[in-house]
Amino acid sequence: MTVIDFRCRPITAEYVAICPRAEAINWRRWGVRRPTPEPFENHLAALETNGIDIGVFTGRQVMTEGKVTFGVTNDYVAECARRSSGRVVGFAGIDVSAGVSAVAETERSIRELGLRGISTDPRRAGLTPDDRAIYPIYEKAGELGVPVAITVGPLVGRYDDPMAIDAPARDFPHVNFVCSHAVWPEVTGYLRLAYAHTNVHLEPSIYWNLPGTEPFFEAANSILADQVVYASAFPFARLDAIKGFRSRIAWNEDSWRKFTHLNAARLLGLPSDLGREA
Numbered sequence: 022m023t024v025i026d027f028r029c030r031p032i033t034a035e036y037v038a039i040c041p042r043a044e045a046i047n048w049r050r051w052g053v054r055r056p057t058p059e060p061f062e063n064h065l066a067a068l069e070t071n072g073i074d075i076g077v078f079t080g081r082q083v084m085t086e087g088k089v090t091f092g093v094t095n096d097y098v099a100e101c102a103r104r105s106s107g108r109v110v111g112f113a114g115i116d117v118s119a120g121v122s123a124v125a126e127t128e129r130s131i132r133e134l135g136l137r138g139i140s141t142d143p144r145r146a147g148l149t150p151d152d153r154a155i156y157p158i159y160e161k162a163g164e165l166g167v168p169v170a171i172t173v174g175p176l177v178g179r180y181d182d183p184m185a186i187d188a189p190a191r192d193f194p195h196v197n198f199v200c201s202h203a204v205w206p207e208v209t210g211y212l213r214l215a216y217a218h219t220n221v222h223l224e225p226s227i228y229w230n231l232p233g234t235e236p237f238f239e240a241a242n243s244i245l246a247d248q249v250v251y252a253s254a255f256p257f258a259r260l261d262a263i264k265g266f267r268s269r270i271a272w273n274e275d276s277w278r279k280f281t282h283l284n285a286a287r288l289l290g291l292p293s294d295l296g297r298e299a
Contacts, residue, residue, distance in 0.1 A: 022072065023278075023295045024263055025285035028170075028201055028226050028252035029076030030136035031064035031101060031109075032056040034254075039081065043257065047176070051227060056256045061101060065108055071260045074282070074295045077171055077252075078102065079201070080114025087122065091145075095126065099134035110289055112138040112170060117155045118146035124161050129186050131165045138199075139288050144177035149185040159189055163196040168288045173201030173211075174228060183210035190218035197288055198223055199250065205231045206259040212240050215248045222288065226254035230265060238270045246276040250285045 030036050037058045048055050068076050080102055082092030095113040102111040115123050129138045139162055142264055143150050150171055162169050173181045183203075190198055197220050199259030203211040205224030215221045223245070241249040253262040263281070270282075286293050 023282040024073050024251065025075045025077070025282045025289070025291075025295075026068075026073045026253050026255070026260075026263075027077045027199065027224050027250045027285050028079050028254045029068075029073065029260070030078055031061050032059050032254060032256045033061050033064070033101075034058040035097055040256070047257075051258055053256065053259060055186060065105055067260055068108055068168050070262075072263070073260070075108060075285075075289075075291070077108055077110050077112060077285075077289070078137075080136075081140060081142055081145075082114040083145060084116040084117055084119045084122070094261050095130045095134055095136065099130070099136055102135070110291075111136040112140040115139045115141050115158060116146055117141050117143060117148055117152075117158055120154070121157070127158055127161045129164065131167055136167075137178060138162075138170060140170040140172075142172045143185075144172070144180035149182070150182055151185045151188040152259045156189070156192070159193045159196055163193055166290075168197040168222075169198055169201040170201050170224075172201050173207075175206055181207055183207050183214040186214060186221065187217070190214070194218075194220055196220060197222060199288065201252065202226055202228055202254070204229050204234050204237045206233065208234055208237050212236060212245065215240075215245050219248065221249045222250055222284065224250050224252045226252040226262070227258045227261075230269070241269060242272055242276045242281055246279050246285060249280050250288065251281050 078098050080098040082089045093113050098111040104108045114137045199222045201224045203223040205228035211223050
């Protein structure tokens with residue numbers, strides 16, 4: 022079985038520095054312990070052990086006066102990708118409140134660092150995804166031909182409104198948007214969004230097994246099979262989460278292959294055959 026994990030970060034000292042921001046109750050709900058730092062090589066070994074062919078290292082950062090004050094630098098994300106021999110693909114963390122510098126950082130990260138997409142966190146920036154201040158970033162992503170990951174889900178409050186992505190998806194039909202954690206609580210809203218816009222893709226990490234998520238799996242196994250991607254959200258969830266997804270429903274094999282790697286490979290510009298099949 023070939024697997025691309027679309028949200029999978031290494032628990033190195035650089036990334037673990039982000040983790041204390043998460044409250045203790047959330048770690049208990051997620052069913053994992055707050056991680057302690059490990060060498061990057063341990064992450065590559067863990068990917069191998071858990072049958073993950075490629076892990077997408079989605080960056081995250083907040084910029085203050087031109088410096089990263091939260092998260093990791095995109096140079097570090099690119100360094101991890103370079104050291105992985107193709108096992109890790111990097112997405113640049115982009116602070117969407119940073120204006121023209123965010124556009125410049127998007128271009129630098131893709132053209133110079135070789136990253137394959139951008140990762141945004143509108144709540145941390147205080148901007149909903151449809152804020153026109155973010156539009157130049159979407160435009161640049163479209164120009165560069167890379168996907169835009171948007172953090173949504175139950176912890177971002179009003180920034181988890183599927184309708185806030187409706188306008189960007191309509192206004193930038195050439196940009197692929199990936200909604201991270203888009204499985205709960207606004208499950209039917211995100212399904213409606215993806216049904217309306219074929220450039221919207223849903224990623225169901227962390228919250229996929231909560232009550233009320235059944236419609237996601239029904240759609241992923243049928244009408245929206247081309248617009249879903251697997252992700253664990255490690256280290257905020259178990260790296261072997263793929264096992265739970267596999268057993269959740271009776272997947273048809275075409276939908277399962279699309280979910281586990283074919284859709285992700287297309288978004289990332291990678292070959293569909295990564296070498297391992299069930």
